[in-house]
Amino acid sequence: MTIERRMKSVKFEITNGSLEKLARGAGDAALDAAAVLREGAAAAARHAEEISSRVRLEQEIRDLRQEIRLQMQAAGEIVYAAHRGGPSDSDRIQTILEYVDGLYEELEAHQRESETLRGHLICPACGAANHSDCLYCQNCGKPLSRQ
Numbered sequence: 001m002t003i004e005r006r007m008k009s010v011k012f013e014i015t016n017g018s019l020e021k022l023a024r025g026a027g028d029a030a031l032d033a034a035a036v037l038r039e040g041a042a043a044a045a046r047h048a049e050e051i052s053s054r055v056r057l058e059q060e061i062r063d064l065r066q067e068i069r070l071q072m073q074a075a076g077e078i079v080y081a082a083h084r085g086g087p088s089d090s091d092r093i094q095t096i097l098e099y100v101d102g103l104y105e106e107l108e109a110h111q112r113e114s115e116t117l118r119g120h121l122i123c124p125a126c127g128a129a130n131h132s133d134c135l136y137c138q139n140c141g142k143p144l145s146r147q
């Protein structure tokens with residue numbers, strides 16, 4: 001092998017080696033980018049899920065409030081009629097009020113969940129909003145539940 005030829009082959013090996021290193025580097029960078037993208041997508045999905053469950057909760061809270069209003073109006077109309085000499089339908093009022101009690105309980109549960117999603121915990125005893133890292137209510141001292 002002439003010196004010139006040997007030099008060429010050494011040069012080629014170096015070039016080849018650097019290319020390989022370059023390719024490996026590019027591959028690593030691509031893997032890193034893919035990992036970042038995957039992480040970003042997962043975080044975005046989590047965020048979207050959180051937002052959609054918050055939107056759904058808020059819609060349900062609005063629906064519950066609307067239903068409570070309608071039921072209270074129905075009860076009020078019966079009371080009004082009774083005071084105006086109409087039939088006193090106390091059984092029906094009782095049924096409506098029990099239903100409304102259930103709606104209020106559901107509403108409170110939804111509001112607690114909504115506050116928790118926003119990073120707050122609603123005290124089950126006094127209704128105060130506490131930061132999510134509190135173990136006890138800052139207002140009344142009762143333990144805060146995380147469910």
Ligand SMILES: [Zn+2]
Nearest residue numbers: 123126137140
């Ligand atoms: Zn409290």
